[in-house]
Amino acid sequence: MQSPNDKRPAAFWFLALFFAAYVLFLYGPMLVIVILSFQGPEGGLTFPLRGLSTHWFHKLAQGLGTVDIASALQRSLALGLVVMALTVVFSVLAGLAFRKRLAGGNALFFVVVASLIMPSIIVSLGIGLEFRLLDSAVKAGLEYLGFQSTLENYGTAMGLFSSAMGAHLTWTLPFGLLIMFAVFNRFNPAYEEAARDLGATPWQGFRHVVLPLIAPSLVGIGMFGFTLSWDEIARTSQAIGDVNTLPLELQGLTTTVTTPAIYALGTVTMVVSFVVMGLTLGLSRLLASRQKSRRV
Secondary structure (H helix, E strand, O other), X not given: OOOOOOOOOHHHHHHHHHHHHHHHHHHHHHXXXXXXXXXXXXXXXXXOOOOOOOHHHHHHHHOEOOEOHHHHHHHHHHHHHHHHHHXXXXXXXXXXXXXXXXXXXXXXXXXXXXXHHOOHXXXXXXXXXXXXXXXXXXXXXXXXXXXXXXXXXXXXXXXOOXXXXXXXXXXXXHHHXXXXXXXXXOOOOHHHHHHHHOOOOHHXXXXXXXXXXXXXXXXXXXXXXXXXXXXXXXXXXXXXOOOOOHHXXXXXXXXXXXXXXXXXXHHHHHHHHHHHHHHHHHHHHHHHHHHHHHHO
C-alpha cells in the first residue's frame, strides 16, 4: 500500500490528465446536449443556460413543424428490433456452421467482413442502385405481362424492411459473427458430447446445452444489432425509400430547427440507447447467474 509520503511519478499525472481529456472529449458533447435540452422557453442553442424546465420536451411531443417525430421514432424502433432479431439468428447459424471446416469458408468470411471496410455511404449507394435496377425489372415485367393497373400503382421495392433492413444487416452481421467466433472458440465441446452420450438429438443438444451456455453472448449480439441500427445514418440515407428513420430526421432538422427542441430530441434518442444497454446488461447478468446456479 502506498504511503502518503510517496510521490507519484510525473508519468502518472500525464496519463491521468490524458485519460480525463479523453473522457471529457467522449462524453462532454452528450452532457452538453442533455443540459441545454432542459432550458426554459427563452433558451437558445448555446450557453449560458436560460432557465430550467422541460419546456422543449413538451414542444417536441407537439411536433417539429411538418416532421412527424412519433412516426420516425416508431419506424426506428421497429427496424432496430427486426435487425436485432435477424442479427442474433444469422450470427448463431453462421457461428455453428463455421465450427466445421467449410469449403470456401475463408472467402465467405472475408466477404462478410468486407462490409466493415467499405465506406458506409458506398454500401448505401450500391444497395440503392440494386433496388432501382430491381424496380426497372419489375416494371418491365409488369408492362410485358400487361398488368397496367398494377404498374400504375407500383412505387418502389425500396423500403424500411427491404433495402434499409439489408443495409443495416451489412453493418450488424459482421459484428455478430465475430462475437460468435470468440464464443465458440472458448466453447467446450465436451458438454455436447455428454448430451449425445445420454441420447440427446442434435436439436435437443443445442436447445438444452449449447443455447443456455451462449445465451449471455446472444444478448450482447442483440444489443449490438439494435444500437448499431438505431444510430445508423450513412447506410440508411440512400436505401430507405420514401420514409425516414429518426436519425435521418434528426440530421435534417439540424438545418431547420433553431431551438433547443432538437437537443430534446437528441436526449430522447440517447435515453433509448441507454435503456436498451441497461436492459441488455441486466438480462445478460441474469442469464449468467442462472448458468452458475445450474452448475452448482
